[in-house]
Amino acid sequence: MKEQRSNPVKTVLLYAALIAFAIVFIYPFFVQIATxxxxxxxxxxxxxxLIPDPATTQVWQRxxxxxxxxxxxxxxxxxNSFLITIVVTLTRVFLDSLAxxxxxxxxFKGRKAVFGAVLAVMAVPGVALLIPKFLMVNYLGIxxxxxxxxxxxxxxxxxxxxMKQFFDSVPISIEEAARMDGAGIxxxxxxxxxxxxxxxxxxxxxxxxxxxxxxxxxxxxVTRGTPDHMTLVTGLASMTSGQLGAxxxxxxxxxxxxxxxxxxxxxxxxxQRYFIRGANEGGVKG
Numbered sequence: 001m002k003e004q005r006s007n008p009v010k011t012v013l014l015y016a017a018l019i020a021f022a023i024v025f026i027y028p029f030f031v032q033i034a035t036x037x038x039x040x041x042x043x044x045x046x047x048x049x050l051i052p053d054p055a056t057t058q059v060w061q062r063x064x065x066x067x068x069x070x071x072x073x074x075x076x077x078x079x080n081s082f083l084i085t086i087v088v089t090l091t092r093v094f095l096d097s098l099a100x101x102x103x104x105x106x107x108f109k110g111r112k113a114v115f116g117a118v119l120a121v122m123a124v125p126g127v128a129l130l131i132p133k134f135l136m137v138n139y140l141g142i143x144x145x146x147x148x149x150x151x152x153x154x155x156x157x158x159x160x161x162x163m164k165q166f167f168d169s170v171p172i173s174i175e176e177a178a179r180m181d182g183a184g185i186x187x188x189x190x191x192x193x194x195x196x197x198x199x200x201x202x203x204x205x206x207x208x209x210x211x212x213x214x215x216x217x218x219x220x221x222v223t224r225g226t227p228d229h230m231t232l233v234t235g236l237a238s239m240t241s242g243q244l245g246a247x248x249x250x251x252x253x254x255x256x257x258x259x260x261x262x263x264x265x266x267x268x269x270x271x272q273r274y275f276i277r278g279a280n281e282g283g284v285k286g
Contacts (some may be wrong), residue, residue, distance in 0.1 A: 031048060035255075036251050040251060063256065084153075098189070101167050118160050144224045149219055159207070163197070166197050170196060175192060175193060210268075214260075219231055225238070
């Protein structure tokens with residue numbers, strides 16, 4: 001058989017199309033970075049320019065509280081975002097793993113009904129749960145607290161489903177060998193099965209971090225919207241709507257938006273090979 005040779009014209013056109021799509025997707029991010037170093041008049045007059053004229057770091061000095069005119073408590077929002085995201089991510093990964101393992105391995109009455117309930121919760125739009133969340137946190141007396149912001153997010157149905165499906169693919173014989181050596185259920189889960197679930201755990205970590213970091217509607221419902229309990233996402237929304245008197249200060253708004261983008265992007269790029277590997281392994285095992 002003759003070896004097929006690639007058409008150089010098609011190759012050039014393909015790469016040209018890929019470069020064009022890459023520019024379309026990356027250009028707004030570069031605009032965001034450039035605008036954060038612009039003055040307000042320059043940002044208003046040349047919104048799409050990638051060259052600040054003149055370049056200034058005044059916005060970043062305001063964001064990090066290095067000037068008297070701080071304007072908005074961006075660093076308070078950043079601390080809130082990191083605190084809530086880290087607590088939610090760690091707790092969610094642990095609890096979702098426990099629940100997924102229980103549904104996969106433990107034989108108890110009503111197990112199928114519980115799994116069916118998990119699937120049913122996944123089918124419910126998140127917006128439909130906002131009023132029940134408000135009523136629940138108000139009834140518990142935790143409205144407008146960090147507890148209200150964290151507690152309803154520490155377990156999610158999608159994470160339980162992901163872990164359950166992964167544990168279903170792990171051979172039971174591995175656990176039987178551990179139990180023959182005297183390991184209990186939790187010991188087997190923690191020391192034997194969980195280390196094997198690294199691809200699923202990393203996938204769940206990325207999804208949990210991104211979901212809790214970018215959460216908006218939940219925080220909007222369970223807090224009064226005061227700056228002390230705002231995250232970067234809710235604070236940015238307040239700035240954009242003019243509630244905090246930020247006006248049309250595009251450099252400040254885009255600088256704050258850049259802060260919301262960086263942590264998720266860094267986490268994904270650091271763990272993307274494990275994320276892709278986990279997705280591929282899940283597809284093969286499925």
